Amino acid sequence: MNVTFLIGNGFDIGIGMKTRYGDFYSEYIKLKIDNENILEFQKEIQDNIKDWADFEEAFGKHSESFEANEADKYLQQYEHFFEYFLEYLKKEEKNFEMPEELEVIKIMERALTNYYKKLQSQDRESIEDFYKWFGNNITYTFISFNYTSILDAFVNIFKNYLKREQRPEIIMPTIHVHGLLEKYMIIGVNDKSQITNKDLSENPEVLAEIVKPIINKGLKMGYDTKATKAINQSDIICVYGMSLGATDCKWWELLAKWLSANTSKKLIILNYQPDCDIARPYTWLRAKNKIINKFLGYGTLTDSQKEKLDNQICVGINQNIFSYKKPKRKKSVIQHIENKNSTEIELQQKSMKLLTEIVERTKQNSK
Structure with a gap:
């Protein structure tokens, strides 16, 4: 059987x-980013937190906020969030007590x-x-x-x-x-119909990056x-x-x-x-x-x-x-504060590094 x-x-x-989207949204929206596109994305999540309970579905609908020629901006938001999500889950997995x-x-x-x-x-x-x-x-x-x-x-x-x-x-x-x-790691929608912006739903770069079956097929x-x-x-x-x-x-x-x-x-x-x-x-x-x-x-x-x-x-x-x-393991208040502060600093540093890499990739792709 x-x-x-x-x-x-x-x-x-x-x-x-702590692997719910809500567990890391609270940290993601607090990141201090010197990039208008990412700041707008953080504000969108913060102002409509309930609508983002399922990130994949919400990001497909979020495409409506962009014009046909703004695929790079749309994917920049996706990649920045992806990188942070990846780092967050790595930390959760590392801290799990087997x-x-x-x-x-x-x-x-x-x-x-x-x-x-x-x-x-x-x-x-x-x-x-x-x-x-x-x-x-x-x-x-x-x-x-x-x-x-x-x-x-x-x-x-x-x-x-x-x-x-x-x-x-x-x-x-x-x-x-x-x-x-x-x-x-694959994050995205089921098919192009879930990318509600009709222009972006026909964009080959968008499809290759956020439609899961297409990603799976490409990865072989x-x-x-x-x-x-x-x-x-x-x-x-x-x-x-x-x-x-x-x-x-x-x-x-x-x-x-x-x-x-x-x-x-x-x-x-x-x-x-x-x-x-x-x-x-x-x-x-x-x-x-x-x-x-x-x-x-x-x-x-x-x-x-x-x-x-x-x-x-x-x-x-x-x-x-x-x-x-x-x-249950007892931890002093000082230990808790030290761990929390070090985690926030580490995530902030990684976020800035990742954003720089994403911006550079976007510039190269647009040449």
């Missing part, structure tokens, strides 16, 4: 990392054993039927939409544990469809191909920690196609919905319908096709299957 996990930013957040090996094994064992255990009873029983049939002959694949490598570390520790214990489960190499911090790393193959070979797929956003709609359309091809396939969507309270069934049903409608809203499915797929989709709400509470 092939079980595949699509892992989003909810994984990093769930283990204590749990002890035994704790990681417990986390992974619990996640792979219990990811379906808290579903509604009928959904849970349908998944249990798979396990009764296949037993422990399971191949797990993790498709990560994150840029950090913490998931890889967790998976590799558990993979080595399975080998030592001579257990039959197999774990395939983790697939990063959006690259990693140290190699080909095979990220998309490997992920697509893993999905198509799956019996069960679990989507965890992902918002089902439009900038990844290519993958939601692929999952719907995968479900349509075989009625025995099962899709589990574990999603965070802060307004859901199981004591109030109407909130749970509302959240469930919201998730399923959002997922099935991509592509060109007919109502009858959607109704058929609905029976193959299991929804779990507010279930942190990779939960980890890191031990």
Whole structure:
């Protein structure tokens, strides 16, 4: 049996990392930059912070602020933000305190054993039927939409544990469809229709830089191909920690196609919905319908096709299957202030250096 996990930013957040866009917007907009174009971009984010909850989608819409001949200005803002985001995530990853090996094994064992255990009873029983049939002959694949490598570390520790214990489960190499911090990190939109400025949406340089499938194709790393193959070979797929956003709609359309091809396939969507309270069934049903409608809203499915797929989709709400509470470490107020100040100075210096490099590249490209 092939079980595949699509892992989003909810994984990093769930283990204590500050990887939400909002976590670094507050630092980005405070950077002192001697560049009018970047200052305007900072002000746009600061004044409309709620609209920038999803940077990729918002940046596609942000293209409307530019004229047809201002692609360089648009890309300069993207590149500056990209560079800062990269440095921010590198620092978050570096500062993450990795749990002890035994704790990681417990986390992974619990996640792979219990990811379906808290579903509604009928959904849970349908998944249990798979396990009764296949037993422990399971191949797990993790498709990560994150840029950090913490998931890889967790998976590799558990993979080595399975080998030592001579257990039959197999774990395939983790697939990063959006690259990693140290190699080909990909940030952008799903297709040119999400760049709402019609002129910029036809600009080859803009498309090559911020449309994810085009970037993937150009890189020739095979990220998309490997992920697509893993999905198509799956019996069960679990989507965890992902918002089902439009900038990844290519993958939601692929999952719907995968479900349509075989009625025995099962899709589990574990999603965070802060307004859901199981004591109030109407909130749970509302959240469930919201998730399923959002997922099935991509592509060109007919109502009858959607109704058929609905029976193959299991929804779990507010279930942190990779939960980890890191031990509290006492730190003096002085240490906290020193660390905060040194971080701000370091980021400021890096930002100025990166901006200079971006401006120079822009000048060279315009020659």
